[in-house]
Amino acid sequence: MTPIGRVVVVIPTYNEAENIAWIVGRLRAAQPEVDIIVVDDGSPDGTGAIADGLAAADRAVTVVHRPAKAGLGAAYLHGFRVALAGGYDVIGEMDADGSHQPEQLDRLLAALGDADLVIGSRWVPGGSVVNWPLRRELLSRGGNLYVRMLLGVRVHDATAGFRLFRRAALEKIDLASVQSTGYVFQTDLVARVLRSGMVVREVPIEFVERVRGDSKMSGAVAAESLRRITAWGLRERARQVRRALQR
């Protein structure tokens, strides 16, 4: 089994002033050995300044400031580059709003073993969502079904945002070529990890709908997901047909 080593969790933020101190405090209490990188996209509500205050008081917290909102995927790519440069062995993802519970990070750490990517999953037995509107549940379940059908991605929750990557996995999947800017980034990365022959493990988590602040899910975010997944699926089908014709 590969030892775990130094762990950091990247937390992207946009207008999370009511949540960021709460979530950082919970994560520090639950996992004192784990460092945190907050990636803020110039939140107008002052999230970045609050995060700076947390970093000033705690060496385990780093803040990356980006000039403007440029999407969840773009924020993670930036955070991952900082984490890799910082020499971390395991690099995680977590939302700032309490949907992902820091107290459940131990489940992901325990499942790491020989896996390259561990996903905290809502849709495996034992996983659940609390207070999600039916519309969001259908979108997530439908999205995952679409991903499975088109891309053959054999995981239950390819869009989940509570994860741990081994450093080697992020190095192998060529982050420089990732173009997904929104939430489809999550699916993009799982597909890349699987395509590279690496091991993905899912562990059940309880996803709790935020009680403060607003989701940044929008029509544009959903449209990017639909457009990119369809394009990847069609490209894969074309590749399969070409291979069959060559035989």
Ligand SMILES: Nc1nc2c(ncn2[C@@H]2O[C@H](COP(=O)(O)OP(=O)(O)O[C@H]3O[C@H](CO)[C@@H](O)[C@H](O)[C@@H]3O)[C@@H](O)[C@H]2O)c(=O)[nH]1
């Ligand atoms: N820096 C930055 N952060 C962002 C941006 N957009 C969203 N975020 C941050 O990304 C996290 C997730 O955003 P939410 O808007 O709270 O996501 P959600 O609707 O609850 O979506 C959940 O479900 C998605 C689909 O299953 C998941 O892909 C996502 O990770 C999350 O678990 C939050 O911390 C939010 O502040 C952005 O453009 N820039």
